[in-house]
Amino acid sequence: MNQGLRCKLQLLGGCVLFLLVVNLIGSQAWAKELKILAFGDSLTAGYRLPQGDGFPEQLESRLRAEGHDIKVINAGVSGDTTQGGLARLNWALADQPDVVILELGANDALRGIDPAITKQNLDQMITLFKEKGVTVLLAGMLAPPNLGAEYGEQFNSIYQTLAKKHAVALYPFFLDGVAGNPDLNLDDGIHPTKEGVAIIVDRILPYVLKVIN
Template sequence: MAETLEIVALGDSLTAGYGLPDGQGFVPQLQAWLDDNGVDATVVNAGVSGDTTAGGLARLNWALSDGTDAMIVALGGNDLLRGLPPEASRANLDAILSTVVGERALPVLLIGLEAPGNYGPDFKADFDAMYPELAREYGTLHETSFLGPLVAEVDMATARKRYVQPDGVHPNAEGVRLIVEAFGPRVAELVARVATN
């Protein structure tokens, strides 16, 4: 029987499951989706609330183990909240992917975010572009926005009421369910890439 694969989810509070009861965060709901869909993989929660791309890079070697088979990288939200320069965020993500893809030869799903307009059009353009450009450069799987599934069928105001916690930032359990439904097939694709790597 094939060995269960290990996927490390490197991220921030969105990955960690901030504000949610046990079992309702992104990683446990994703694990349940994989189990229900017959995908033989274990997801390790390496999400740390408040982490920036720099923080993710700093603990990358701690997050990766010899048994890691693939990685989900979902960082950048706290860089956005702090208005950090997109070129700094990009350099950190580049360094993460250089290690994971370049040195370890592990498949990656890179999950981006979309910048709001309040930092100006140049900031938004640079921030939004870094995820698809890095995904192409490193040949990773890519999803445009962690929070994108929340507004796939309703407007932002409705999504905030239905799917976001009172802090206005983090998805509630139902919001996480939508995110996992959208990204589950991509994670299954990520697992399939391990076999061909």
């Protein structure tokens, strides 16, 4: 083999190695940069829970325990309605999330807000998230029974309707397995304890894994 050909082969080999290293670094950077935005109300914020016991922290711990290097951002605001969420959505997008768990609507129902307004606000939020390239996992909510059957039917159908319209993943009821159980809720009967949050994480985790994969 002449000297010129040998140099060319060495140069080509070096270029291939360089590209492989760049690709590996890029893949590792993506894994480290994956961010999930927990965008909701007090149920997301960790109302009256010590630091580390709330939904975002427990979900992040579970994901990391399963080998996923993922950051879960707490974007929950206690008392927030869907109107409040819509108003602060652009601020939340500054974190540049890859996935959002959209958990809003409980306070709309508690205040008896017209379900048509709740639906419109959630519709706009899902649209805006998708326009920014954020994958949406919509977390459903159920209206309190004391508001009547008609209100309940209108409100409860919002989440499935929007999930179908926008072709996004739906977790049917965020408080599944926890709502109504005094052992899993604080003394207000509404907000989950640390143990209640753990059950929420257990049940929503398969949906989250499906979305990120």
